[in-house]
Amino acid sequence: MGENNKLHIVMLPWLAFGHMIPYLELSKLIVQKGHKVSFVSTPRNIDRLPKxxxxxxxxxxxxxxxxPHTNNLPENAQATVDVPVDKVKYLKLAFDGLQEPLSQFLEESTPDWIFYDYAIYWLAPIASKFNVLTAFFSIFTAPLLGISGPVSILKGDDQETRTKPEDFTSSPKWVPFESTVAFRLFEIKRIFKDSVTGDEENVSDGFRLGIALENSHVIAVRSCYEFxxxxxxxxxxxxxxxxxPVGQLPTTTYENSNDEDNTWREIKEWLDKQSKGxxxxxxxxxxxKPSQDELTAIALGLELSGLPFFWVLRTRRGELDTEVIELPKGFEERTKGHGIVCTSWAPQLKILSHDSVGGFLTHSGWSSVVEAIQFGRPLVLLTFLADQGINAKVLVEKKIGLLIPRNEEDGSFTMEAVAKSLNMVINEEEGRIYRDTIxxxxxxxxxxxxQxxxxxxxxxxxxxxxxxxTT
Structure with a gap:
């Protein structure tokens, strides 16, 4: 590629690994085409990215x-994984403080484009000052952006702005085709303040998204026309x-050939002993991170299902998280040899690639969905926060995943519902459609x-x- 045609693109994702990883995957594909990418984040986050x-x-x-330092965040908190959900807004406020150093970088590096995330609603004046074109790159799916609505709705300028959680539980008026894609009441209730109303300290996610969309020259979406x-x-x-659409950006990994660590070796030994699928x-x-009631229902449901399981369990979000969740008494003893609970990092792609895995109980985060599809593992869906409810509805609509039945008001579910859903998708004839469609x-x-x-x-x-x- 001639130097004149080579682009310099800056990537600026939000401080969550579910955002940074797709930005990194797109960066890898872009540089392989001969262009230059500058990937911007905080020091600790960059050090934690995959090799x-x-x-x-x-x-x-x-x-x-x-x-920038803020009193409401511990010194080393630089991503959403480092803080409880109620502290994430302080991460956004700290992130807003990057305007000056980012301005300095753009002035010095003179890129052609900057790809930026939903939280970065303050970018346009800075990019314009240095003559940098802007692309809003959404790791959220097209349906999530679609039901979120036009800029006037997102910013709250429209007189018909949705004002209560119930307004989000059916397909909005601007969607011209039939669709079941909408939040369940408990899902929108959990995120309503952060996503819709904001508070005296922080603007809402919807407002951030609206400004980010409004001020972009183009919109790039992790999606494909065929889907x-x-x-x-x-x-x-x-x-x-x-x-x-930029494609689904399936995760790619790199490891030295001699780098198979003890963690994977032990997991593989256990998986090798289990029956195929x-x-x-x-x-x-x-x-x-599940609540204590949710954790108990998941654990007892796994036990009741009779299926062997490998569970990567997150019990804490950062050092400020004092709400430690615990497995039911005697659970690990009763399921010993039959199931494993891992509370540290586990190699998800390697586990999903193993022949013994017959199904994936997941939160419906889109990167996990794409990884399951990579290896043809049928999905059982249990949503917790953010865009997961919308992702799940898309998957259900297309017969790619099964939602565990829940109380629409409070999101509660039973161990029986967990057990029945898992067995249906993995073993029963009724669940064959999920095994085939995936x-x-x-x-x-x-x-x-x-791609x-x-x-x-x-x-x-x-x-x-x-x-x-330039002309």
Whole structure:
């Protein structure tokens, strides 16, 4: 690629690993096309990112901007995994303090584009000052952006703005096609203050998203036309600007050939002893932490199901989290040999790739969904926060996953519901549709040729915009 056609793109994700990893995956694909990427985050977050293969490590420039200190965050809290849910707003306020160092970096590095996340609503004046084009890159799915609505709704300018949780439990008026995609009441209640109303200290996530969308030159979405074309068209209609799907960005990993550590070796030894397609893999991502009642119902449901299980359990979110959750008394003794509870890091891709895994009990985080589809593992869905409820509804609508039945008001569920859902999806004829459909969509999500097409299309259009800017 000629130097004149080479783009310099800055990546600025929100401080959550569910956001940083897709931004990194897209960065890897972009630099392989001959362009330059500067990946911006805080020092600790960059140090915690997955290793890059030697062929790429010199191509991505990692830029460490120290997070401004705030009294409401511990010194080393730099990502959502480091703090309880009620402290995440202080992470956003600290992140807002990066405007000056980011300005300095943009002035010195003169990039063509900056890809930025929903939380960064203050970016446009800075980018404009240094003549940098802006792309809002959503790791949220097109349906989530679609039901969120136009900018006027998100900013609260529209007189018909949704004002109470119940308003979010049905398809909104601006969605012109039939869809079941909406929040359940307990899901929107859990995030209503942060996402919709905000408070005296912090603007709402909806407001941040609205400004971020409004001020972008283009919108890029982790999506593909083959999976949700009607939602992508809706986004173009709502926002009246170009929308580019970038593919599903399946996770790629790099490890030295001699780097298979004891953790995986021990896990693999246990998985090797289990029957093919019999194990339930249970993991709720880096963000979701069940309540004590939820934890108890999950544990007893796993036990009742009779299925072997491997459970990656998050019991705490950072050092400020004083609400420690505990497994039911005697649970680990009763399930010894039959199930494993892991409270530290576990190699999710390797576990999902193992033949003994027959199903995945997941929170519906989109990266985990894509990883399950990579290996054809049928999904049982249990949502906790953020966009997970919408993701789950999309999966249910397309027969890719089964939601565990819950009380719509408070989100409670029974151990019997857990056991029945797991057995249906993994063993029973009634659940065959989930086992079959997950394999059918593998080509849509994980075909490298299709992924390559989406990145090429994105970059071609970015180059056109860049050339128009300079002429």
């Amino acid at each position: 890059l293969p030697p062929s790429l490590s010199s191509l991505i420039q990692f830029v460490k901007l120290p997070l 949700e074309s009607e939602w992508l068209k809706l986004l173009e209609d709502i926002h009246q600007k170009p929308v580019f 019999s194990v339930v893999y249970v993991a709720f991502g880096s963000e979701a 394999k059918e969509v593998n080509g849509l999500f994980c075909d490298p040729v299709r 390559d097409y989406y990145v090429d299309n994105l970059l071609t259009n970015l180059q056109i915009y860049t050339s128009q800017k």
